[in-house]
Amino acid sequence: MENSQTITSVARTDLAKQRGWYYNAVMPKRNVIKQYGSDEYYHLYNRGVNKQEIFREPNDYYYFLSLLKRHLSDNSETDSSGRPVKKYSKEIELVAFCLLPNHFHMLVYLIEPTGIVDLMRSVMTAYTMYFNRKYKRTGTLYEGRFLASRITNEAYLWHVSRYIHLNALDNSVDFKTYDYSSIAYFLGKKHASWMHENRLVEAEKDRREYSEFVSDYETMHSDLKLLQNLLASED
Numbered sequence: 400m401e402n403s404q405t406i407t408s409v410a411r412t413d414l415a416k417q418r419g420w421y422y423n424a425v426m427p428k429r430n431v432i433k434q435y436g437s438d439e440y441y442h443l444y445n446r447g448v449n450k451q452e453i454f455r456e457p458n459d460y461y462y463f464l465s466l467l468k469r470h471l472s473d474n475s476e477t478d479s480s481g482r483p484v485k486k487y488s489k490e491i492e493l494v495a496f497c498l499l500p501n502h503f504h505m506l507v508y509l510i511e512p513t514g515i516v517d518l519m520r521s522v523m524t525a526y527t528m529y530f531n532r533k534y535k536r537t538g539t540l541y542e543g544r545f546l547a548s549r550i551t552n553e554a555y556l557w558h559v560s561r562y563i564h565l566n567a568l569d570n571s572v573d574f575k576t577y578d579y580s581s582i583a584y585f586l587g588k589k590h591a592s593w594m595h596e597n598r599l600v601e602a603e604k605d606r607r608e609y610s611e612f613v614s615d616y617e618t619m620h621s622d623l624k625l626l627q628n629l630l631a632s633e634d
Contacts, residue, residue, distance in 0.1 A: 435512045440494070440550040442559050443519065445541050446502030453501060453530065453540055460498050460579045462529055466522045467493060471593035485521060490514030492595040497566045497580035504563045506550075508598055519545050560585075560599055561613045574613065585609055 435441070447453040454460050469476060469484055471493055476484040491514030495506040509515055527540040550556045564585070567577035574582055583589040584596040587606045600609045 435509055435515050435547070436549075437509060437512055439509050440556055440559075441507050441509060441515060442548045442550060442563075443505040443507060443515065443545055444502065444547075445523070445543075445545040448539055448542050450501050450542070453503075453526075454498055454579075455500070455534070457578075459530070459533075463498060463503070463522070463526050464579075466525050467496075468591070468593050470518055470521055473592060485517070487514055487518045487521075488593070491518050492598070493581075493593065494595050494598050495560045495563050495581045495585070497563045497577070499566055499569055499579075504566055506556075506560055506563055508595065515547060557599070557612070564613055575610070582613075585613075 454463065470487050471491070473486065473488050478484055490509075490511040492508040492510065493505065494508055495504075497504045507515065507518075523541060523545065530540055531537060548559075550559055564574050564577075564580055564582045567574035567580055567582070570577070574580070575586065581594060581596060584591065584594045585600055585606060586609075587603065600606050
């Protein structure tokens with residue numbers, strides 16, 4: 400006889416199927432995108448050179464997020480030299496993110512093909528300058544050019560978003576309370592004009608169901624490992 404935990408897992412799996420959140424073994428092949436198309440979703444990833452930390456303390460995480468906010472918000476701003484800050488909100492939307500000590504993940508919706516390169520160049524360059532100045536170092540901070548994987552179906556989209564949020568488990572913390580991911584936006588605890596989690600969740604019912612979907616990581620552990628292997632990466 401099935402216990403209550405098994406029944407709950409089955410119910411969540413049925414829910415995932417109903418909402419288009421379930422995927423089978425036919426997944427997009429691992430790839431590194433160099434040309435981008437409009438009206439498409441992408442998973443972006445990068446890590447520190449030699450897998451070294453790129454975020455050492457809370458202020459580092461907050462500064463990186465402030466750069467995203469600066470370039471993705473609509474309000475006019477100037478930098479420390481009085482020059483207008485470049486805005487990319489009409490080119491690209493940030494849907495989900497998770498920052499870990501030595502790497503980060505982002506899920507974006509691309510409006511204009513140049514959006515990814517424009518945003519990542521601005522954010523990664525500014526953050527490298529900040530990090531090198533703060534920690535008195537020189538040279539490159541990242542392992543290389545950021546990696547991008549095109550998301551080609553809705554089921555894959557949902558599971559990438561869950562994979563991103565569950566990365567918080569690598570820091571041995573509850574993903575629902577992790578300060579450096581977008582999960583609080585998905586659960587309705589935070590709101591920001593530069594975040595577009597409403598592309599995946601909008602109504603309160605959506606948020607509750609999404610929380611259950613992400614929480615069901617134990618029964619989907621093997622699937623998440625498969626997904627990790629298929630995401631863009633370099634040997």
